[in-house]
Amino acid sequence: MLDIDNLHVKLADEDREIIRGLTLSVKPGEVHAIMGPNGSGKSTLSYVLAGREGYEVTQGSVTYKGEDLLALEPDQRAARGVFLAFQYPIEIPGVATMQFLKVALNAQRKARGAKELLTPDFMRLVKDRSAKLGISQDMLKRPVNVGFSGGEKKRAEILQMAVLEPSLCILDETDSGLDIDALRVVADGVNALRSPDRAMVVITHYQRLLDYIVPDHVHVLSKGRIVKSGDRHLALELEEKGYAEFEKEEA
Amino acid sequence: MTTAVARTAAEEAYGGALLPNPRLEDWKWTNLRTLIDRPFPPRRAVEARPADVARLVAASPFAAIAATRLVFVNGRYDAAHSRLANGSVVATKLTGEPILDMNASFADDGAQLSLTGTTDLPVEMVFVATAGEARTIATRNVIEVAAGAAATVIETYLGEGDYLANSVGEYRVGRAARLDRVKAECEGPAALHLSHTQVTLADGANFRDFTLTSGARVSRQNGTCVFAGAGAEAKISGAYLLGGRQHADTRLVVDHAVPRCVSRELFKCVMDDQARGIFQGKVIVRPHAQKTDGKQSSHGLLLSETAEFDAKPELEIFADDVVCGHGATSGDLDHDQLFYLMSRGLPTAEAKSLLIAAFVGEAFDTIAHDGLREALGAFAAGWLTSHRRGN
Numbered sequence: 001m002l003d004i005d006n007l008h009v010k011l012a013d014e015d016r017e018i019i020r021g022l023t024l025s026v027k028p029g030e031v032h033a034i035m036g037p038n039g040s041g042k043s044t045l046s047y048v049l050a051g052r053e054g055y056e057v058t059q060g061s062v063t064y065k066g067e068d069l070l071a072l073e074p075d076q077r078a079a080r081g082v083f084l085a086f087q088y089p090i091e092i093p094g095v096a097t098m099q100f101l102k103v104a105l106n107a108q109r110k111a112r113g114a115k116e117l118l119t120p121d122f123m124r125l126v127k128d129r130s131a132k133l134g135i136s137q138d139m140l141k142r143p144v145n146v147g148f149s150g151g152e153k154k155r156a157e158i159l160q161m162a163v164l165e166p167s168l169c170i171l172d173e174t175d176s177g178l179d180i181d182a183l184r185v186v187a188d189g190v191n192a193l194r195s196p197d198r199a200m201v202v203i204t205h206y207q208r209l210l211d212y213i214v215p216d217h218v219h220v221l222s223k224g225r226i227v228k229s230g231d232r233h234l235a236l237e238l239e240e241k242g243y244a245e246f247e248k249e250e251a
Numbered sequence: 252m253t254t255a256v257a258r259t260a261a262e263e264a265y266g267g268a269l270l271p272n273p274r275l276e277d278w279k280w281t282n283l284r285t286l287i288d289r290p291f292p293p294r295r296a297v298e299a300r301p302a303d304v305a306r307l308v309a310a311s312p313f314a315a316i317a318a319t320r321l322v323f324v325n326g327r328y329d330a331a332h333s334r335l336a337n338g339s340v341v342a343t344k345l346t347g348e349p350i351l352d353m354n355a356s357f358a359d360d361g362a363q364l365s366l367t368g369t370t371d372l373p374v375e376m377v378f379v380a381t382a383g384e385a386r387t388i389a390t391r392n393v394i395e396v397a398a399g400a401a402a403t404v405i406e407t408y409l410g411e412g413d414y415l416a417n418s419v420g421e422y423r424v425g426r427a428a429r430l431d432r433v434k435a436e437c438e439g440p441a442a443l444h445l446s447h448t449q450v451t452l453a454d455g456a457n458f459r460d461f462t463l464t465s466g467a468r469v470s471r472q473n474g475t476c477v478f479a480g481a482g483a484e485a486k487i488s489g490a491y492l493l494g495g496r497q498h499a500d501t502r503l504v505v506d507h508a509v510p511r512c513v514s515r516e517l518f519k520c521v522m523d524d525q526a527r528g529i530f531q532g533k534v535i536v537r538p539h540a541q542k543t544d545g546k547q548s549s550h551g552l553l554l555s556e557t558a559e560f561d562a563k564p565e566l567e568i569f570a571d572d573v574v575c576g577h578g579a580t581s582g583d584l585d586h587d588q589l590f591y592l593m594s595r596g597l598p599t600a601e602a603k604s605l606l607i608a609a610f611v612g613e614a615f616d617t618i619a620h621d622g623l624r625e626a627l628g629a630f631a632a633g634w635l636t637s638h639r640r641g642n
Contacts, residue, residue, distance in 0.1 A: 050594050053586070078596035090591035094609025100595075103605065108596035143609075160595060 001199045002026040002049075002069075002168055007060035009041075009048050009224075018044045020224035021060070026168070029196040033210055033235060034203045036221030037243040042203045043087060045221070046172040049201075050084035051077050064168065078104075079111035081167030085157040085174050092144035097156065100144045101126055101163050108164060129162040133189045150177035151186075158189040169193065169200045175209035187212030207239040222246045264290030265387075268356065271349040280529045280561055281500040283349070286469045287443060289385060291415040293357035297383030299324050303411075307379040308332050311407040312435055312626040317375030321362045324379055326388035328360050332377075350447040350473055354419040358389035361419075366394065369401035373433075373620060378418065380410030380439065389417040398425035398453070403620055404432050408466065410439040416467075418446040426480060427455040433623050435630070438466035440495070447473040454480025454509075461617050462489040463627055464499045465634060474503045478512040478540070488517040488617040492634045493526035493558075500529040505547075507540040507573075516547040519614040521607055522558035523638055533565040536573050543573040551581035552610050554603075554638075604635045 002025070009019035018041045026032050036042050048055050049062065051074035062069040069077060092100065106116045117125070130140060133155045145153050154174055161169055171190065175183055190213050194200070202213055210218070210232065218234040219226045220243070227246050228234065262270055262284075270287060271278040304324050308314070322332035346355050362376050380388055396402050408416060416438060424430045438444045444467040452458055464470055476485050491499050505514045520528040530549040551560025562579035584606050592602035611631055618624040 050590075052590050052594075073599070074590060074593035075596050075598045075602075078594055084594055086591070090587050092588055092591065092606070092609065094612045095605060100592075103601070104592075104595035104597060107598065107601060111596065111598075164595065 001028050001065060002201075003063040005061050005063070007048075007062060008058045009044060009055050010058055012054050012056045017058070018224055019048070022221075022225050024219065024226060026199045026201060028167075028199055030217065031194065031200045031202060031213065031215045033215035033218045034201060034221050035205070035207070035218060035235060035238055037247065038205070040221045041224040042205075042221055043172055046084055046170050046203055049170055050074060050082065075107070076111070078164075078166075079108045083161050083164060083166035083169050085154075085161060085169065085171045087173040087176060089145045089153040089157055091146045093146050095144050096141055097144050098126065098140040101160065104160070105163060126163060130159055132192065133159050133162070134185055135159055151179070151182035154178055154182065154186050155189070158186055162189060162193060167198055169198065171200065171202045173204060174202070175204055175206060183209065184212060207235040210235045220246050259284055259287070260290050261287040264292045265353070265356075268352065277502055277531070278349075280531075281469070281471050281498065283445075283471070286498065287415065291385050291387040291443070293387040293389065294359070295384055295386035297325060297381065297386065299381040299383075303381045304329065304332060304379060307381065307409045307411070308377055310409050310437075311375065311377055312437070312630045313373065313375050313405050313407060313623060316373060316622045316626060317405060318372035319374040320377060321375070322377045322379065323360065323362075323390055325381060325383070326358075326360055326378075326390050328362075348447060348473065350417060350445045350471070351419060353387075353445070354389050354391055354417050354447070357387055357417065358391040358419065361391035362394070363392070364394045364404070365397065366402040366404075367397040367400050371403065371620065373403040373405050373623065375405040375407060377407045377409070378416065380412065380414045380416060380442065382412030383414075385413040387415045387417060391419045391421075393421045394423070396422070396424045396428045396430045399427050400425065401429040402431070403623070404430065405623070406432070406434040408436050408438050408444060410442055412439060413441050414439075415443040415445065418444075420446070420448045422448065422450045424450065424452050424456040424458055426453040428453070429457040431459045431619055432461070433618060433620075433627075434462040435627070436462065436464045436466055436470055436472070437630075438470070440466070440468060442467045444470040444472070446471075448475070450474070450476045450485075451479050452477065452483040452485060452512075454482050456480065456483040458483070458485040459617055459619060460485070460487040461614065461627075462501075463492070463630070464489065464501070465492040465630070467499075468495075468497055470499045472499075472501045474501070475506065476504070476514070477506045478509050478514075481509045481511045484513040486515045486617050488614040490518070490611040490614040490631070491520035491522065491528045492611065492631060493521065493528055494523040494638055495526060496524070497526040499527070501531065503530075503532045505532070505534045505545065507534070507536045507543045507545060510540050511542040512540070512544075514545045516549075517614055517617065518549040519552070519611045520550065520560055521552045521554065521611060522560055523554040525555075525557045527559040527561070529561045530579075531563040531565070532577070533567065534575060534577070536566075536568040536570050536575060538569045540570050541572045543570060543575065545573070545575040547577040549579045550610075552607065553581065553583050554607070607635055608632065
């Protein structure tokens with residue numbers, strides 16, 4: 001589904017290289033965890049996959065469902081099923097969450113040549129998905145992320161994911177700022193979306209999230225490249241030993 | 252200081268009356284001596300084709316909403332297109348300010364309304380200008396809301412061709428009365444629109460005001476809101492939707508002359524292309540106006556590198572027990588917000604439209620009447636569609 005080959009990325013207005021030869025292959029149904037210390041390039045990777053401006057790919061390629069992902073605009077990537085759950089979800093004053101979900105879903109359906117969802121069907125869908133995430137009707141009426149607590153913002157991200165039903169979910173530090181109860185709700189929401197034709201890339205600093213979202217593969221990212229890959233036990237090993245060993249090896 | 256200057260052709264057409272020049276602080280951004288670039292003689296009769304009048308009157312965003320409509324065609328009351336109420340020539344004259352002076356000299360018609368009782372049914376005054384020779388059209392309206400009454404009054408300005416609309420409105424809101432005023436300045440693209448609105452609030456009055464500025468190549472709108480009785484409240488808001496080379500200047504003076512009044516001003520201004528938006532807001536708190544609570548904010552959203560927004564907040568506070576503040580911002584669309592919307596599947600143009608609609612929408616929230624708010628929302632959506640571009 002997703003093939004990243006020898007990817008090199010630098011900031012558009014600086015010469016500093018952040019991703020330095022990253023290779024990763026993700027198949028449908030798989031959950032990959034990418035772990036690494038601060039500054040290892042985790043968030044940059046997620047932004048580059050979603051198409052945020054400000055980054056320059058200097059070498060390598062990203063292929064998604066056989067297509068050059070990097071040639072697509074962010075909205076085209078979304079319509080093809082790429083979804084990034086933001087580490088810091090953006091506030092949009094003046095746009096109600098419900099309205100936002102509706103225009104986003106219908107924009108994606110339109111881009112895929114599908115008909116817009118009728119309002120009653122849409123309402124039913126959102127009601128069902130939000131109930132599972134403990135999101136109130138009141139929260140849906142509020143402007144997107146405005147005045148939401150940290151936990152509410154993360155739940156709202158997962159709600160968007162559940163409504164938009166992407167094929168590739170990239171979760172950027174979805175556990176940050178969550179207490180243990182909120183973490184469980186969010187993880188349940190993510191697990192409910194696991195399916196044989198959907199892949200997930202879970203980016204996290206801590207192993208804690210992986211107790212709830214159990215990955216098939218774990219990769220250690222250090223200084224812009226994957227320095228070690230393994231199964232879920234690698235995450236436990238990291239929890240015990242920390243990242244120091246990998247950063248040393250790298251140097 | 253007097254300076255000898257040659258009269259412009261426009262000034263000659265006005266019988267030698269001088270237009271304001273930019274050396275006057277209040278007029279520094281809107282030089283009428285150059286903006287009124289040709290004569291617009293007053294009281295020039297043009298023939299209005301009935302089909303044109305009907306089309307223009309129907310173009311009001313509120314055509315389906317207003318229960319009472321007073322229609323003025325080229326400055327004259329048009330009974331045939333009006334319903335339920337009468338217009339009459341107003342004799343009172345306000346002077347002392349360029350737009351008022353011009354109006355005092357040239358206005359022959361206008362509405363005089365005395366509103367009693369409480370109703371949610373809006374009264375609309377529609378001012379249409381039909382295509383014809385360049386001319387000045389002046390109207391003057393006096394609206395009185397009786398003590399304890401509640402009313403919603405709309406002023407709609409529409410037109411086509413070359414004209415200068417000069418409109419003066421005097422609103423007196425009685426004790427514990429409520430007035431919702433909505434103005435839609437949707438003049439024709441070649442028009443100039445000069446207006447002055449004077450509002451006087453008695454004690455305990457509640458005034459909500461919204462002005463949409465989207466038409467005319469040049470507009471200058473003066474507003475004065477005087478708190479004459481204690482415990483009154485005024486919420487004054489506005490939105491600009493400007494493109495091309497449009498120039499819109501709003502000069503607002505809120506005068507807290509008595510204690511315990513609340514004023515809120517919120518202007519959300521969108522400028523595209525080479526458009527220029529100006530907001531000048533003065534809040535005066537006079538020595539005895541203790542416990543005044545006044546807030547003013549104006550925000551410009553620039554959709555192009557060549558658009559401009561100028562804001563001049565002024566606070567003149569002579570009382571010591573007051574809460575007053577102002578804020579002004581100007582900027583382009585937020586890139587993080589744009590990326591967030593696009594990452595959820597919205598194409599660039601749609602994402603921008605959504606953000607612009609959300610930006611001006613905050614000012615629309617001042618309008619209590621659902622139908623009017625929706626009609627203006629639809630107007631804004633139409634404007635965005637016609638301005639939508641790919642990047």
